[in-house]
Amino acid sequence: MRDHSKHIQISREEVVSGLLAACDFSPKIEMVRLDESFGRVLGEDVVSACMLPNVLTCRMDSIAVHWSDFVEGMPDTSGWVRGKDWEFANTGVAMPEGFDTAIVIEHVVVSDDEQRVEIDAAPSAQFAGTSAIGSRLKPGDVLAKAGEIITPDIAARIAGGNVTSVAVRRKPRVAFVPTGNELVPAGSAVVPTGKNIESNSLVVRGKVEAWGGVFLPFDIVPDDPDLIVQAVKKACACADIVVLNAGSSKGSDDWSVEQLEEIGTIICHQVNHGPAHHSSAAVVDGTPVVGISGPPFGASFTLGFYLLPLMNCFLGLATEPFKVAARLTEPFPISGPMSGHGGARKYAGEERPSEVVAGKQFFGVRMLNVEMMPDGSLAATPVAGRPGSPATLTANALYMLESGPDASRPAVGDVIWVELR
Template sequence: MSKQPNACAQPDLMPPQEAIEALLAQVNATQDSEMVSLNDAVGRVLSEDLASCIDLPPFDNSSMDGFAFRFEDLNLSTSTELTLIGTSFAGHPFKGTPQANTCIRIMTGAPVPAGYDTVQMQEKTTTNADIISIEAPKAKGANVRYRGEELLAGTNVLKSGIQIRAAEMGVLATIGISQVRVKRKLKVAFFSTGDELRPVGSDLAPGQIYDSNRYSIKGLLTQANVEWVDLGVIEDDKEAIRGAFREAAEQADIVLTSGGVSVGDADYTKQILSEEGEITFWRLAIKPGKPFAFGKLGKAVFCGLPGNPVSSMVTFYKLVWPIINKMQGLTPKAPVIVKATLSTPIRKQPGRAEYQRGVLSRDENGELVVATTGGQGSGMLTSMSLANCFINLAQFQGDVEAGSTVEVEPFNSVLC
């Protein structure tokens, strides 16, 4: 059972769901679109409804290798011998005329000639020269896929606002679409702030760390299927940050920063944002990731992520990812939540919703179980690498004992 210590949430912290709803209310989907070739369409968002100009399938065809014949020619109580008079292969249909008491050899996907109406699978036939003995089929039309049974010409196949995945690529190819109109890709400019940050591969002086956040953000943005512009590391200097803001806002739909949104003396991001644009600043009731800034820079949307590596990834996943989806024209979807048995105890103070990194699996009985990845500090980036889910702990929840049932959010495609 969960323990519920008597503790009050900090009243100035916004619950995460309330923050997500407020964020999404302030952004709109792009109305710009472009034509792209089918080869370049995967991951893009369709900007118009598409109807098929052909029936699917476009002709009656066989669902398996076998023999096509007239059902009425068979005595259903015994095997019946039919005379083989031709073949129908995919791309090479039978060109003769169907006749009584005859059959043709037919392959999967090959046209079933008008006049024949049933196919018997090869395994239920025997062959003696051109005489084919066919076991009684179950019914007329067995193993025949009829023209238009999937959809008829003029039927809407794909709707505007869906993301084109592998299945949609196949559907588009099936109906002969070589080019498709999609929403234009969003452009995201991002940079890190902090005098302590050093490039990967360089030597570290005392007090310095490598700039890992930009690489995590690059990976997240790549999974989000946007164009990104990396502006590097900006020193903790007001005018340097101001210049980076202006450069980013001129070329991007979204400006994304890492660090500089807390209350430290050298955290200038919030201050410069309020001078250069509009700011709505939330201190969120989530852990990790309490400091998060949102606003506008000219026509660009601004999202300021915390500097701690895990906090940066969690706030991107929980807050920025839904913004990107909506701006791309996708309908934001609630995350998939499952119940699992906790195999390791969790300590938690009420006051903030927590997203602890976990490993979801099945026990020997096939039941879902979840364990934490160990240390949950906001600087422990390895916890994200080890995890395949979040263990979602409610804002006012306290400690959780092993054996308790908890809510688990498996990672979606952006973190998998």
């Protein structure tokens, strides 16, 4: 039997810190068309290439006049001639040549033949109602800053500076290597007896693409040490980040962690939370390798724990989880061994012993629903069930609840910091 007694177990925060410290994610920039840049992260400041407006421009639907006609007060306009003494001027349009001031159309009565005007309010100063050359934008003005995510509004602002391509952070390439003798691809004509459908690739792909990355799928790798090494090495050669699925526990066919230890630097063999206690982290050939456990519920939320910070770091975004303060509305459900017949609780050999070790912290991941109350505060209600179970799929937050007899548990009414999903 292989010896697992020296497995390194650290906290979620220590895993992320170790991975980030071991990676050289220097900025990688590429140019893309502005109309294809939505959701991308700007790699450099974007500056205006033009002057706006490039001529004296009217700010409102108005008539254009000469300020000199108003220096001594309201003039008699009965003899004014259109095109000589006044002219129509519209919002955003260049002022008619020779005119320097605008009066908003609501203060003007225009004759039916549109040749004569009466004015009931004089302009306040020369150039009133107009925009000066360069008042909105000058060449070199910053339109958007590096690190901003391009939204439609930001793209429109950039286009307004006559810019049609932008420098963005290259999307991180994330390779996914599923392992396991028991797996077959989804859509197989026949699912052999004892086999399972490989579905985590869909979870990983969906999250990678939603988080701004490029998904690189690998074929299912059998539980063979040499084949696992070959797949990981190949993945590290073509990807910025590798996700290795399953084989990180203590079964006789679980080789992933041992092979990572052989070909790379292990950051941890396991983490101090459950589910997904058997999550690992390593660096192989300079590429971070996130080892996620096989069960879908553990695989899904641990991607947010360990893959998302790496992708965000690559993109130059914040790596800390987003947390909010919310008031606990109900006690957390008590978890424990499975119930026997008749609801009696029992301990049995088929149940994994508690991971809580005296003197060491361990956390159970609990799911919650967070909602805004009428007074604007947030309320958090625990959801029964393990992460990923049907009952928790609609939960929108999680909380790391300390386990063990001496652990402090928040009480109803306490304000706790929960992580939004």
